Amino acid sequence: MxxxxxxxxxxxxxxxxxxxxxxxxxxxxxxxxxxxxxxxxxxxxxxxxxxxxxxxxxxxxxxxxxxxxxxxxxxxxxxxxxxxxxxxxxxxxxxxxxxxxxxxxxxxxxxxxxxxxxxxxxxxxxxxxxxxxxxxxxxxxxxxxxxxxxxxxxxxxxxxxxxxxxxxxxxxxxxxxxxxxxxxxxxxxxxxxxxxxxxxxxxxxxMEGAPKIDYEGIKTDLLEIDGVYNVHHVHAWLIDEHNIVFSAHVNLHDMKISEAQPIYREIDHVLKTKYGVCHTTIQAEADRGKDEDIIYDQGEDI
The missing domain is CATH 1.20.1510.10 (Cation efflux protein transmembrane domain)
Incomplete structure (x- = not known):
């Protein structure tokens, strides 16, 4: 294609x-x-x-x-x-x-x-x-x-x-x-x-406007991945009318980096095939931000 x-x-x-x-x-x-x-x-x-x-x-x-x-x-x-x-x-x-x-x-x-x-x-x-x-x-x-x-x-x-x-x-x-x-x-x-x-x-x-994608749906899908228990501080923007860039913080159970890599690959696969994301950046965290909302809004700049 x-x-x-x-x-x-x-x-x-x-x-x-x-x-x-x-x-x-x-x-x-x-x-x-x-x-x-x-x-x-x-x-x-x-x-x-x-x-x-x-x-x-x-x-x-x-x-x-x-x-x-x-x-x-x-x-x-x-x-x-x-x-x-x-x-x-x-x-x-x-x-x-x-x-x-x-x-x-x-x-x-x-x-x-x-x-x-x-x-x-x-x-x-x-x-x-x-x-x-x-x-x-x-x-x-x-x-x-x-x-x-x-x-x-x-x-x-x-x-x-x-x-x-x-x-x-x-x-x-x-x-x-x-x-x-x-x-x-x-x-x-x-x-x-x-x-x-x-x-x-x-x-x-x-203006770095967000694409029209289902953020709550993304959170639900990512939480179904074994090892992920929260998704927050999500950003998505368009490079052009076809290419979506996505970044998020995900809370994972404490594990080695080598154990987290399959989770990253699964996150990439879900975002690419279901939501059309062409580039994904994931920041893994243990407890930090676990109670934050999916969209970052703390009354201050990013």
């Missing part, structure tokens, strides 16, 4: 260049088309695509960094490079959406003439290119927050293109120039809505 995921990630990274090239071409086309048609939604989408091109390059660099092994500078490795990138990409996307909404509101008060056919042509080109980019990144977006943030950038562009096409048709048929800023607001609002869960999840990981 791990090998399959690694190969899948390599495949996704191999498509970054094609996606970046497509985005650069879309950006140039939309800037030119927006200027000649007078369409705010095209120009705003061009800025959006420009940001996407940068985010794709940054995502690629982060994915390469994340493959580095642990060293003396980062003993847990470099997997958080992708989490940081996903967080920054998502923040940038929300800021872009807010800027577009403000400009769109201004356009309602000061409508400008728009060339519908030019707007339509460029939007159709953008839709085809963005759809191709989204297909290339789709598989990698399912299990990787960094790829998902990049994928959302591309999908938001595709949605923008669809909305711009609809707006272009309405402008051409009915001369409803107010449709252009309306489309901008609707698309920007939807993009911000879709991006917020990524911001929330990546922020939780960066």
């Amino acid at each position: 791990a090998e399959h995921s690694h190969n899948h990630e390599e495949l996704s990274r191999g498509r970054f260049f094609s996606v970046t090239l497509l985005n650069v071409l879309i950006t140039v086309a939309e800037f030119i088309g927006g200027v000649f048609s007078g369409s705010l939604s095209l120009i705003s989408d061009a800025f959006h695509n420009l940001g996407d091109s940068l985010s794709i390059v940054i995502s690629y660099v982060a994915s390469r960094i994340s493959l580095k092994n642990q060293d003396e500078n980062n003993t847990y490795g470099y997997k958080r490079a992708q989490i940081i990138t996903a967080f920054l990409n998502s923040i940038a996307l929300v800021i872009i959406c807010l800027v577009l909404i403000v400009e769109a509101v201004r356009r309602f008060s000061h409508p400008e003439p728009i060339d519908g056919p030019v707007m339509l042509t460029v939007a159709i080109i953008g839709l085809v290119a963005n759809a191709a980019s989204a297909l290339m990144l789709n598989a990698g977006a399912k299990n990787n927050l960094n790829m998902r943030a990049t994928y959302l950038h591309i999908m938001s562009d595709a949605l923008s293109s669809v909305a711009i096409i609809i707006g272009g048709v309405l402008i051409e048929l009915f001369h409803w120039n107010w449709v252009d800023p309306l489309v901008t607001i609707l698309v920007a609002g939807y993009i911000a809505y879709e991006t917020w869960p990524i911001i929330r999840q990546t922020n939780r990981i960066l």
Whole structure:
């Protein structure tokens, strides 16, 4: 399974260049088309695509960094490079959406003439290119927050293109120039809505937030191991969205270290197979802390 995921990630990274090239071409086309048609939604989408091109390059660099092994500078490795990138990409996307909404509101008060056919042509080109980019990144977006943030950038562009096409048709048929800023607001609002869960999840990981696992269940399972009679001072955190690190103090009956090793192995096995923990640190104690709760809370810092 791990090998399959690694190969899948390599495949996704191999498509970054094609996606970046497509985005650069879309950006140039939309800037030119927006200027000649007078369409705010095209120009705003061009800025959006420009940001996407940068985010794709940054995502690629982060994915390469994340493959580095642990060293003396980062003993847990470099997997958080992708989490940081996903967080920054998502923040940038929300800021872009807010800027577009403000400009769109201004356009309602000061409508400008728009060339519908030019707007339509460029939007159709953008839709085809963005759809191709989204297909290339789709598989990698399912299990990787960094790829998902990049994928959302591309999908938001595709949605923008669809909305711009609809707006272009309405402008051409009915001369409803107010449709252009309306489309901008609707698309920007939807993009911000879709991006917020990524911001929330990546922020939780960066803040050493605990994964959603059953701590009482862990305590119950560990107490069933022969030789363990209490579990306390538990900490769990996420290196990235897949890798959980876990530490705990366990009270053992007085025994030799060699006798405790099988207990350690059993604890590791339970935590890995049942709770998905990738790295476990156990501190064995005899009587110290035997009456403490599973989560450390003594009214002071850890």
